[in-house]
Amino acid sequence: AEAEAIVRYIKDNPSDNIGVITPFVKQKEYIKKELESNGINNVDCGTVHAFQGDEKDVILFSLALSEHTRPETYAWLKNNRELINVSTSRARQQLYLFTDSNALERLHDPSQEDDLYDLACYVRSAGTYQLTPKPVESRALGIRPYSTATEEAFLENLTHALDNAFSDGSHYTVHKEVPVSQVFMENISSKDYFYRGRFDFVVYRRYQKKEIPVLAVELDGMEHLSDHIVKARDEQKEAICREHGFELIRVDNTYARRYHYIKEILTQYFRS
Structure with a gap:
C-alpha cells in the first residue's frame, strides 16, 4: 500500500524534485519495481546509505510497517539515529511519511523511548506536536540536524x-x-x-x-x-x-x- 501511495503522490506532483527513502532493501526493490511499471524513471529510491550527501526538495519516507512487522524489527527502527537523521535532513522543503498507522500504534510502547513515533506524530501534526522531552544527545530525532x-x-x-x-x-x-x-x-x-x-x-x-x-x-x-x-x-x-x-x-x-x-x-x- 505504501508503494502505491508513493506512486500516486509522484504522479500528482510530476514537477517535484523527489527522493524515496526506506529502511529495508526489499521495500526499496518493491518501490523501484512499482515506479518502473508506472513509467517513472526520474525518482531516486534507496535505503539510507544511498542518500548520504544527497538532498531533494521532497523526501518520501516509507517505513514499510505492516501487521506482520515484529516488535524486534521495530525496536531496531524506532531509535535508529542514522536512519531518522538522514531521512529528515535530506528534505529541503517537505518530508512525507508513508506508513500503516494501525501497525505503528500496535508496535509503539508509550512506556519506552520512540523517536520514530515522535517523528510520525510531528509530521502528522505539521510540526505542532510536542516532542517528548529528553537529553538532546540521546535523541535520534535531532541528535544532529545534519549529516x-x-x-x-x-x-x-x-x-x-x-x-x-x-x-x-x-x-x-x-x-x-x-x-x-x-x-x-x-x-x-x-x-x-x-x-x-x-x-x-x-x-x-x-x-x-x-x-x-x-x-x-x-x-x-x-x-x-x-x-x-x-x-x-x-x-x-x-x-x-x-x-x-x-x-x-x-x-x-x-x-x-x-x-x-x-x-x-x-x-x-x-x-x-
Whole structure:
C-alpha cells in the first residue's frame, strides 16, 4: 500500500524534485519495481546509505510497517539515529511519511523511548506536536540536524566563499566544533556553558602567525525551533557572544550546500 501511495503522490506532483527513502532493501526493490511499471524513471529510491550527501526538495519516507512487522524489527527502527537523521535532513522543503498507522500504534510502547513515533506524530501534526522531552544527545530525532556529509559540504562552501569574497589580500580559515572557552579569554558572567559549549564553525583571520576569531556560524536543524533544551543552549551561547561583542550567525541547515547564499551572508557581514 505504501508503494502505491508513493506512486500516486509522484504522479500528482510530476514537477517535484523527489527522493524515496526506506529502511529495508526489499521495500526499496518493491518501490523501484512499482515506479518502473508506472513509467517513472526520474525518482531516486534507496535505503539510507544511498542518500548520504544527497538532498531533494521532497523526501518520501516509507517505513514499510505492516501487521506482520515484529516488535524486534521495530525496536531496531524506532531509535535508529542514522536512519531518522538522514531521512529528515535530506528534505529541503517537505518530508512525507508513508506508513500503516494501525501497525505503528500496535508496535509503539508509550512506556519506552520512540523517536520514530515522535517523528510520525510531528509530521502528522505539521510540526505542532510536542516532542517528548529528553537529553538532546540521546535523541535520534535531532541528535544532529545534519549529516557529516552536509557538514562537510557546508565547511567546503564556507571556506570557498571566504577565499573568493575579498580582494584585499585578507586570509581566513575555518575550524569546526570549537569550544567556546577557546574563542574567548574570559568567562564574564561565569556561565557553566562557557566551558561546555561548542560552536559549529568559527571563522578566523590569519594575521602573521596568529589566528584571530572574527565570527561563529551555527548550522541549525528543526530542533533549534522545537526542542526547549536546544533552544535554552542556543540562548546561553548567544548571550556569551553578546557579552564579548562577538558575531554569531545562524544558518538553516537546508542552505548548507548553497554556495551563493553563504557567500552573500559573509559579504554582508564584512561590509557592515
